[in-house]
Amino acid sequence: MKKDQPILPASTEPKDFTIATIGSHTALQILKGARDEGMRNLVICKKGSERPYQSYGVADEILTVDDWSEWNEELEEELIKRNAIVIPHGSFIAYMGHERVQDMRAMYYGTKEILHWESDRTMERQWLEKANLKLPRVFAKPEDIDKPVIVKFHGAGGGFGYFVVKTAEQFYEVKNRKYPDQNDFVIQEYILGVPLYIHYFYSPLTKELEIMSFDKRYESNADSIGRIKAQDQLTANIHTSYTIVGNIPVVVRESLLPQFFEMGERVVEVSQDLCGKGLFGPFCLETIVTRKLEVFVFEISARIVAGTNPFIEGSPYTALKYKEPMSTGRRLARDIKQAIEQGRLEEVLG
C-alpha cells in the first residue's frame, strides 16, 4: 500500500532545503550546483565510494549505506527531516529500480510517471513518434532483417552486449551462443553516422527550453576498434561493444541548432499530453547524425545525463546565456531555488 506523502514544507527560504542525490554519475556537478545556488546538499554513497565527494570538498553531508537495498524508511526519514529534494540521475535509476522510485516519500525533482514512458521501449517510441522525430526502423522479428541492424538485449547495461548483424542467420548465431535464454531484445536499423547527445533543460517555471550542451561518448571498444585494420578484426574475431567509459564535449555545426530546439520543444509538448506535468528539468535526446545530416533519435533520457559532466564550469552555449558558469547541475538547483522562493515548489516535484 502506498504511504502518505509528507506535507510539503511551507518555507520560501532555499537554505531550509537540501539537494540530495546518490554518489555516482553526475553527483559532483549536482552537489556543486546546489552550493553555487546557496543551498545545502547531501550525497548518499555506497560504502567505499565516498572518496571523490570528500576529496573535491563538494558535499555538506555524506550518508553511507552498505547496499542500495538499505534505501529504506529509516533513510527516507533522514531525508524528510532535512527537507531533502532528491535528484534522480542515471545511476540513481539503475540502483533504485523504477518501482522503488515510484514509492519514494521524500521530495523528488521531476515527473515520476515519465519514467514509465522512458523505460518501456514501445511507449518511448510512441512518444518520440508523436513528437515527429526520425527514429531508426525497428524489425519485429529476426526474419525481417534485410540490412545492418543493432540488437539490444534488455539489461545490456551501458551498451555492453549490443551486437551488429545483417541477416537473420547471423542474428541467431550470436543470440544462441551468447544469450540462449533471453528473449527480451530489440532489433533496430543500424544508423551509420556520428552519435550526438543533445542536453536540454526545460523549466516549468519559465516555460523555456534551453540547450545546455552536447557530448559524444567514449565507449569501449567501439572507440578503439578503428585502430585495428578490418582484416585483423576478422582474424581475431573481435566484436564491437559499447561500454561507456567517459564523455567528450562537442560543439555542433551552428545551422543544426534551430532543428535541435524544435525537436526538444516537440518532445516536451507531447509529454504534457502523455502524463501529468509532462517532462521537465534536464533531459537528453540520443541521436545519430548521418552524412546527409538526417538526425535519428535512438533514445531519450528523461533526466540529467553524464554527458553534461564536462561542463561543470558551463558550456560554450551556457556561456552565451548566463553571466555565471552554468552547469546542468546548477541550472537544476536554480529551478528548485526559484520554485521555493516563488512558493511554487509543488510544480517541480513528481
Ligand code: AMP
Ligand atoms: P555507474 O554508477 O557508473 O555504475 O553507472 C550506472 C549506470 O549509469 C550505467 O549502467 C550507465 O547506464 C549510466 N552511466 C553512468 N555513467 C555514465 C556516463 N558517463 N555516460 C552515460 N551513462 C552513464
Ligand code: AMP
Ligand atoms: P545506448 O546504450 O542505447 O545509449 O547505445 C549505446 C551505443 O550504441 C550508442 O553510443 C550508439 O553509438 C550505438 N547505437 C545505439 N543505437 C544505434 C542505432 N540504431 N544505430 C547505430 N548505433 C546505435
